[in-house]
Amino acid sequence: MKLDFHGLVDEVNQLKNAKRYPFLPIVEAVDHHRARLADAGEVRMFASCDYLGLSQDEGIKARSIDAIAKYGTNTFGAQIYSGHTRIHHSLEAGLAAFMEKEAALLFPSGMHANIGVITALMGPKDVVINDRLNHTSLFMGTQQSGAKQRNFRHADMNHLEDILAESQGCERRLIATDGVFSADGDIAPIKEICRLAKKYDAMVMVDEAHAVGIFGKQGRGAAEYEGALADVDIVMGTMSKAFGSVGGFVAASDDIVTYLRHAAPAYTSSRGSPPAVAAASLAALEKIRAGDALRAAVLANTGFVLTTLRNAGINCLNGVAPTIPVVVGTKEKAIGLSRWLLDRGILVSAMVPPTVPPGGSRIRLGITALHSQEDLDVLVELLLEARGVFDF
């Protein structure tokens, strides 16, 4: 049988042969925000979503190790049957309280959470309305649910209202939006989305993957930042970014969570996190709840980089988040720039189509609370120098 790889495999092989392949660096060791890579030596890590540096926290590491000592390296099975330890139980309770919702439910990952929620709650008589720049997992859930799929232009509230007005014939309406958009780093107009949802009797789901721990006065995410947390029906988040751990979660009403716990295959039929991971998440939640200083540090570092780059005329879109886009245009430029930076000791992510629109290729900077002013100065100076080389 012949498979069609759409030229992608050839392209990857060419980049590898030319030693220009920018993805999948082999990480040999990590020390805070520095990493040793197999083929590039020691680098400053700017391809990080560990915004608060919690993956490196000694107290959290110790809690994780304690959990292994007490429970072993894994649970017996899926969470609902035999994998719900006291740690998982406390983590769900803690996440519900933190998100100011009645209940919370853990999933193996954020992607599982998005797919699990939408496929379980929505069906062929319903409509799911997504912002066009939402995370791919929200679209995957929408497609699998069999619901009608409508997408509104990014953050365009007039377009959203038109779609809501046209969707009154559907049984149920769910509006789904990222809180912080992962490729652009901007914040969704959640307050306005909730106002329209009320007007047209729709539910609102906010994916807080990049926002929880960072935005809002208490770090609850973009909905808190927008003053709309109480109006959001379903808050989804992940422990794979600011928590420095892994695992998805959903916080919502008791009824929604009870239903999902028994009806979402992404929960019932997939192994939950091992105790060591749940323990790291729980310890990270405690740090985040007392995390004003960490939040201030990452946002100050982010502000410095954004302001300096923008003052030099570099296109960071409407980004405000510690995931900063530097839009350069073509795929070749984005890959070339990431490789050029790597040769100078800086690891960033290259983002190319289909993850971003054609012509919108970019590098993405991940700024953390751990970066020093010297790290930021080196990054910014190299980017300014690179403008002359790659013309962006």
Ligand SMILES: *Cc1c(COP(=O)(O)O)cnc(C)c1O
């Ligand atoms: C990272 C991310 C996810 C997926 O989370 P994982 O826990 O890594 O699966 C979902 N939504 C958004 C917006 C993300 O940025």
